[in-house]
Amino acid sequence: MKDIGITRASMGVQDFDPAVQLAINRVQSVETTEAAAKRLRRAGIAQVNIDLVYGLPPQTLDSLSRTLQAAVALAPDRFAVFGYAHVPLMKQRQALIDTATLPGPPAQAGDGRIGGAPSRRCGLHPDRP
Numbered sequence: 001m002k003d004i005g006i007t008r009a010s011m012g013v014q015d016f017d018p019a020v021q022l023a024i025n026r027v028q029s030v031e032t033t034e035a036a037a038k039r040l041r042r043a044g045i046a047q048v049n050i051d052l053v054y055g056l057p058p059q060t061l062d063s064l065s066r067t068l069q070a071a072v073a074l075a076p077d078r079f080a081v082f083g084y085a086h087v088p089l090m091k092q093r094q095a096l097i098d099t100a101t102l103p104g105p106p107a108q109a110g111d112g113r114i115g116g117a118p119s120r121r122c123g124l125h126p127d128r129p
Contacts, residue, residue, distance in 0.1 A: 002044025009040045010049040010080065016070045017063040020056050023101055025093070030070050037074060050076040055084035057101035 001009075013033055014026050021027040037048045050071050054064055071079065086102060088095040 001040075002046075006045060008047040008049065008077075009045050010051055011036060011076075012051045013067075013071065014051070014053045015056055015059060015064070016067045017059065020059045020063060020067075023057045023097060025096075030074070034074055037076070047077040049078040049080060050074065051080045051082065053082050053084050055103055057097055057099075057103070059103055 011033060012026075013028070014024060015021060016030050016033075018027075033050075040048050052067060052071060086094055086097065086099065088097070
């Protein structure tokens with residue numbers, strides 16, 4: 001990969017909680033993700049990023065916190081954290097999601113905790129290069 005100019009890879013983890021993964025049909029273990037990151041680095045990829053999403057069904061602040069801790073333990077070079085937008089008219093696969101399992105407004109907004117004290121405790125803070 002490095003030979004053709006690829007220097008960065010983003011892994012769309014979304015969430016590590018098994019219930020959330022089943023709800024969004026994106027199942028992968030922490031171990032699988034770790035192995036993929038190691039393979040990317042062995043292939044010469046200098047920067048490995050992890051993409052996470054908050055506000056997923058049936059995600060809770062506690063399950064999101066566990067996902068953040070697992071993701072930090074993988075020591076990626078960068079995180080991208082996105083809020084989930086439920087737009088089944090634009091993304092037909094989202095029509096399969098039971099809207100009753102979507103978190104309420106505080107969890108969708110991260111309850112102010114994304115980037116706040118709990119995320120700093122698990123290693124997400126602006127001081128980390």
